[in-house]
Amino acid sequence: MAENQGFIGSIVETVKTVFWALVIAGIFRTLFFQPFWIPSGSMKDTLLIGDFLFVNKMAYGYSYASCPAIRIERIGIDLGPDDFCGWFEDRDGRLFGSEPERGDIVVFRHPVTGRDFIKRLIGLPGDRIQMKDGLLHINDTPVEIEDAGIFAEVMAPQGPLGLRPQCAxxxxxxxxxxxxxxAIETLPNGVSHSILNIGRRSADNTGVFTVPADQFFFVGDNRDNSTDSRFPQAAGGVGFVDRKDLVGRADRVMFSSAGRSMLAFWTWRSDRYFKALE
Structure with missing residues (x-):
């Protein structure tokens, strides 16, 4: 009898330990940092498929989008921040934090699908954004561009999804x-970063996008392989992103793997560990 009670007590203690560990992890993820794997090549060569980073949720303060998401497609679990914090979704503003800056690499919730996206912040509220022959114009002024040679990679499946790169x-x-x-692109506030070009694409020439109040305009660094604010939501794009949908800022790659599984140690990219993002 005593042995059974001891066994049951051990199980109860284990369950309690796991429960509080999950609670602490949930609080940490909600308030401070969210892990994020790079699934596609839209931010090459700043971010590569298989890069792992933590998103700084404190950078812009908190909204409903700061709440965690639990998605396990194999067993049909798809819970987003609105499921946990939907009561907070329609509130204006954010709690604490500072204003996003042009050139920040930002994780945000897609305005329609609710999925997490990561892109570079190009347009602030009130900005006029346009692409002309592949050159970014901000408030009717072209950004500075400097040739940086060629970005080369092997034609092969990349990451868990087995995506293949597009080539110029x-x-x-x-x-x-x-x-x-x-090329190296320099934004009006002095932020410089690399961009890639594959060839002539429809998004190389656009109309003028005037960014509404409390919204932002995002573009991928891999300009010809990015679904971003240049494409309207009705056509499957991102469109303008509300302030409340910002999750946080990406500052540094923590780990990187070029393989389909992080367990394939021979594909780890040690040169990208703790790499600061520009």
């Missing part, structure tokens, strides 16, 4: 070198 040097075979034109 045509349709190359498996294992061949896939190239993209690389």
């Amino acid at each position: 040097n045509g349709a190359v075979g498996e294992g061949a070198t896939c190239e993209k034109e690389k």
Whole structure:
């Protein structure tokens, strides 16, 4: 009898330990940092498929989007921040934090699907944004561009989704070198970062986007392979993003793996560990 009570007590203590560990992890993730894996190549070469980072939720303060999401597609679990903090979704403003700055790399909730996206903040409220022949214009002034040579990678499946890169040097075979034109773009506030170009695309020339109050305009660094604010939500794009949908700022890559699983240690990119983002 005493042995059974001891066994049951051990189980209860284990359950309590796991419960409080989950509570602490949930609070940490809600208030401070959210882990994020890079699933696609829309931010190359700043962010590569398989990069792992923590998103700083304190940077812009808190909204309903700060609440955690639990998505396990294999067993049909799909809970977003609105499921946990939907009561907070329609409130104006954010608690604490500071204003986003042009050039920040930001994780935000897609205005329609609710999925987390990561892009670079290009347009602030009131800005006029336009692309002309692939060159970004902000408030009717072209940004500074400096040629930076070629970004080269191997044509092969990348990451858990097995995505293959798009190439400026045509349709190359498996294992061949896939190239993209690389340039350094400098924004009006002095933030410089690399961008990639594959070739002529429809989004190389756009109309003028005037960013509404309390909304933002995001673009991927891999300009010809990014679904972002240049594309309207009705067409599957991102459109303008509300302030309340901002999750946080990405500042540093913590870990990186080029393989389909992080357990494949021979694919780890040690040169990207703790890499600061620009």
